[in-house]
Amino acid sequence: MGRLKIVAAPPILSLLLLPNVSSGAKTQDGNPPHGEVHSYRYELILRTGDFRFTGEIAPSQRSLGPRFDVETDSSGKIISVATYENGQKTGQLVFHFEAPGKWATSVDVYRGGDLTARNRIERNGRGESGRIEYITINGDRAAFRTQKYFADHVDWTKYNSQGRPVSHGTNLFSPDGIRIRSLEHLDDKTTIETNLDPATGLELERKTIVNGEVKIISRLTYDANGSLIREDTYNSRNEQYGTTEYQDGLKVRQSYRFTSGGTAEVLVSHDSKRFATEARFSRNGRLVCTFKYDRFADGGIKRTLAFGPGGDLYAEYPDHYVDQVHRDGSPTSQIDGTVIYKKGNWW
Numbered sequence: 001m002g003r004l005k006i007v008a009a010p011p012i013l014s015l016l017l018l019p020n021v022s023s024g025a026k027t028q029d030g031n032p033p034h035g036e037v038h039s040y041r042y043e044l045i046l047r048t049g050d051f052r053f054t055g056e057i058a059p060s061q062r063s064l065g066p067r068f069d070v071e072t073d074s075s076g077k078i079i080s081v082a083t084y085e086n087g088q089k090t091g092q093l094v095f096h097f098e099a100p101g102k103w104a105t106s107v108d109v110y111r112g113g114d115l116t117a118r119n120r121i122e123r124n125g126r127g128e129s130g131r132i133e134y135i136t137i138n139g140d141r142a143a144f145r146t147q148k149y150f151a152d153h154v155d156w157t158k159y160n161s162q163g164r165p166v167s168h169g170t171n172l173f174s175p176d177g178i179r180i181r182s183l184e185h186l187d188d189k190t191t192i193e194t195n196l197d198p199a200t201g202l203e204l205e206r207k208t209i210v211n212g213e214v215k216i217i218s219r220l221t222y223d224a225n226g227s228l229i230r231e232d233t234y235n236s237r238n239e240q241y242g243t244t245e246y247q248d249g250l251k252v253r254q255s256y257r258f259t260s261g262g263t264a265e266v267l268v269s270h271d272s273k274r275f276a277t278e279a280r281f282s283r284n285g286r287l288v289c290t291f292k293y294d295r296f297a298d299g300g301i302k303r304t305l306a307f308g309p310g311g312d313l314y315a316e317y318p319d320h321y322v323d324q325v326h327r328d329g330s331p332t333s334q335i336d337g338t339v340i341y342k343k344g345n346w347w
Contacts, residue, residue, distance in 0.1 A: 065225025117298035
């Protein structure tokens with residue numbers, strides 16, 4: 001059987017590593033901005049968890065590719081960031097803080113024009129975000145993340161709503177304090193290493209490392225406007241066997257042709273808030289199952305449910321996004337609490 005690509009679900013709403021902002025700002029999604037706005041192509045994430053934006057966009061280019069509209073107050077401090085893809089607004093972050101504090105202590109998160117979350121941030125005296133709580137619009141804690149700062153790296157751990165750790169990793173930075181590499185440990189054996197361009201913040205390459213050996217390499221391709229359009233996947237012998245396609249910055253299709261024979265395909269659907277709603281997983285041209293995603297009000301994953309072609313519940317995977325499995329339905333990396341109802345081979 002050929003190996004599928006191991007997919008790590010990114011920390012939910014990872015954009016909420018907040019910028020350094022000033023006091024009193026509050027902007028509603030869709031309302032005209034009150035301060036000065038500049039548009040940028042790229043965001044860089046700094047060691048403190050703050051943003052730096054680069055690649056300012058001329059008005060004639062505002063309808064092409066990804067865009068960050070950064071609103072600042074009269075002192076030049078960031079008070080809001082709206083995100084766009086090909087001219088369509090995809091979300092907005094609005095920052096709050098305790099006067100006269102220099103650093104944001106909470107952020108309102110808008111998706112598809114709706115307020116979906118208000119997240120809380122605890123910082124140390126240097127402004128570094130040590131804890132982020134992901135709070136739904138209903139006031140429920142969907143998850144939280146802690147970060148520990150060291151001289152040359154930052155370690156993080158994400159916990160589910162019950163306080164159980166579900167993922168952890170390490171971020172590494174350039175001498176200028178820009179994130180250039182990240183490690184996410186999926187389980188005791190498997191790590192995803194992601195390398196980023198320090199000039200743009202874009203992901204360039206991902207490696208899946210199992211027991212210290214590189215097993216899978218994914219290389220990402222962007223168009224001239226910075227939109228992710230393609231991800232090519234290679235095995236340890238540098239033979240390409242998979243491709244992921246993107247539209248408007250969203251993953252829509254993954255396809256694999258294994259060197260040992262056989263094919264696989266994943267087709268992903270999204271809602272108006274750009275959250276994945278389901279993924280249809282096929283092997284050798286036949287539907288194996290459909291993954292559906294049970295989410296918190298802020299979009300965070302509660303669990304993935306796998307349904308067979310006839311609608312029978314095959315499996316449950318808590319706290320994680322899953323769109324591929326092994327032949328027996330087990331996830332491609334260990335997920336505690338997995339329940340498999342469909343016994344035997346799924347294809």
